[in-house]
Amino acid sequence: MLTFILRRLGATILVLLVASFIVYNLTAITADPLRELRASNSPNREEQIANRIELLNLDLPPIVRYFSWLGGAAKCVILQCDLGIAFSRSNQQVTDAVGNAAGSTIQLVTAATIIAIIFGLTIGILTALRQYSGFDYTVTFLTFVVYSLPIFWVAVLLKEFGAIRLNAFLSDPEVTVWAILLTGLISGIIFMSVLGGSWKRRLITFGGAFIAAGGLLWFLGITGWFARPQIGIAGIIITGIGAAIGITALSTGLANRRALYSSLIVVGIWGALWYPLQFLFLYVPTGWMLFFLGIAAIGLGILVGVVVGGDGKREAARTAAVVSFITFFVVVVDRVLLVYPDYVDRIPQSGVIATIGSSTPGLRGDMWFQILDGFAHLILPTIALAVVSIAAYTRYARSSLLEVMNQDYVRTARAKGLTERTVVVRHAMRNALIPIATIIAFDIGALIGGAVITETIFAWKGMGALFVDGLNAGDVNLVMGFFVVTGVLAVIFNLIADLLYSALDPRIRVS
Template identity: 65%
Template structure:
């Protein structure tokens, strides 16, 4: 493994050096970095020009300047990066500009990428298992529509309906009768399509989905939940029970009672800890507390699996740990929602909290709960915009990959042995079906770290994409090369990780 990584890194260094040489010289000869000063009427114009020429070594040929830049970039290997200064950002060191922009971009793409992968793969698997059904045709239609939509148009629609209209609704959360009818119809049809089966089962599923969705929405409106949203102990128990069912269904199957008991026990523990944790969250509002509690959540799940498990303790511990962590996240969400009324009084918005520009609210002060809620309000729309497009791609890839695997001999052999359909799909077919997805994920993350330029432009998000565009427009070579170096290194790292994931997914593959 180590020799493989070292060889890949050495080969990558040579590629990056060759590519950076080409990009540097193309950028250096693309425009004039002195254009803004030459058109200036400042009395010290010549002095400013001479200062910039000296700072950027413009008296030297572009090849010589590249050697200087490469020497500074090589210092990154010893932790002393010197990528020059960006003249369009007030002579700010490029490393500082990259750190700020990369943090914003990573914050933007992390959630959207995770959500797109999880839901895209899940929906793709369901459509593959329900091939040529009404649900399959419907999902296929909508994924093709989403995949073909221009992201800037999606972003503008989200601003109108996801922010402006929703904020108006939050100011007066009243739903007309036809709103309940539409919600019930959507959820009823969705549940009916997913469950499938004979007509009686479909009608029963439709009725359950429609009545449950309308009932929940009606309760939220009547109790004023939209003005003071919260989860509470009851919400934690209900949400935890749903998480237990879903995770157990995928991991051990619902017939494994001990697995359900182990996972359910973790939900009960977090419900019991809800009240004491409120005091901890109030007096010690620190991020390290959340990290420690996440580790504790894993420990609770492992301990529960060991208590209820027999020969399958490892499997039960894994299932209970996943349920415990997800339930813990629900507890954190509940604590964040407690500051919602105060937050809506402090933000400079007339109605609602969904922001349309920027990454944070300027001048907003508060503890970590305010910061987390403010980040969510600003991240929501750009995250949805990126997720919708990526979701469509992952759904199609997951569907085609699983369909191909399900027709292979070893899957038929597993069924012939009498294994349950869940075991055949999750333990045999799913892992191999994820191999192509691993490649796509690695490429997507490597590309997204460069910044979703259009999305960042629409939502005024100062990330890597905007940094690159600014540097290219003003021929700021140091800024462009800093962007190139960071995105190139990230792309290389994730491609190596993809190769390692191959070996984890398929035992026949050996990284050597």
């Protein structure tokens, strides 16, 4: 393993050196850092030109300047990066400019990638298991349509329907009868298609989903939930129970009672801790507090699983840990929603869902205000990036799982009398995830490079905007700062994908 990693890192360093040499020289040859000054009418124009030539060593050939830049970049190994000065950013250090942009982009990419992976893989698996059904045909049609949509058009639609009209509704929330009927109808069709079965079962599923979804929307409307949203201890427990049943069904199967009991016990513990945690959230609102609570949530699940799991301690601990973290996340969301009424009073009149920027300028408040504000700005660009990736992951997951399900070892597993859940989750899915791991690694690298169009539409100052600004100004150092971050991260994620192959398929050896 170590030999493989070192060999790959050696090859990676060589590739990065050659690529950086080409990018630097092409940019330096085609760019003109003095263009802006030459067009200036300033009386000290010549002095400014001379200062910039001296600052950027423009009197030296591009090749010599590259090796001078490489010497500063090599110091990143000892955590003392010197990537030069970004003259287009008022002579700001490139490391500072890249650090700010990378933080915004990684925040956006992380949310979009997690959503795309969860929904894309789930929908892809369901369509593969329901091959040639009406649900499969519908999802296939929708994924092809969404995948072919231009991202700028998706972003514009999100601004219109996800921000402008939704904000108009939130300013005066009134749930109409037509909204209740439409919500129930859509929910009924979705659940009926996913669960399938005989027509009698489909009609029962449709009716149950119609009543549940429509009734929930009606209840939220008459209680004024949209004006003062909250989850509450009842919602936390209900969500936790649902997570316990769902995660146990996927992880070990509901027949494993100890794993299910471990998960339900964890949910009960979080329900008992809900009220005391409100005082902790009030007096110690820090990011480190949430971080350590998240670690404690995982540890709590492992502890309960080990105590209750019996002979299946490992499976019970794993399942309870996941359920515990999900329940903890819901508790945090509940706390964030408590500041919603005050947040609405403090923000401008444009509405709750923001359409530009990554934060509200001049907004003052504690950590909970900042989290809610960040979510309000993050939701639209995240959906814009995730919706296309969901369509792609759905197609990849479907085709990959269908190919694996026809293999001999899957038929052998069925012949041994294993349940369908065990055959799909433990045998087929591991091999089906191998090509998907490669796609995800490339996708993450591309997104970190900056979704230029999405960032431009939503005025999100990330890596894409940094790269475009550097090219337009002829700022070679800024462009190379972008290259260093995206190149290194792309290589790292591809190395992780290679290592995942051996974890997913024991037949693959990285050596």
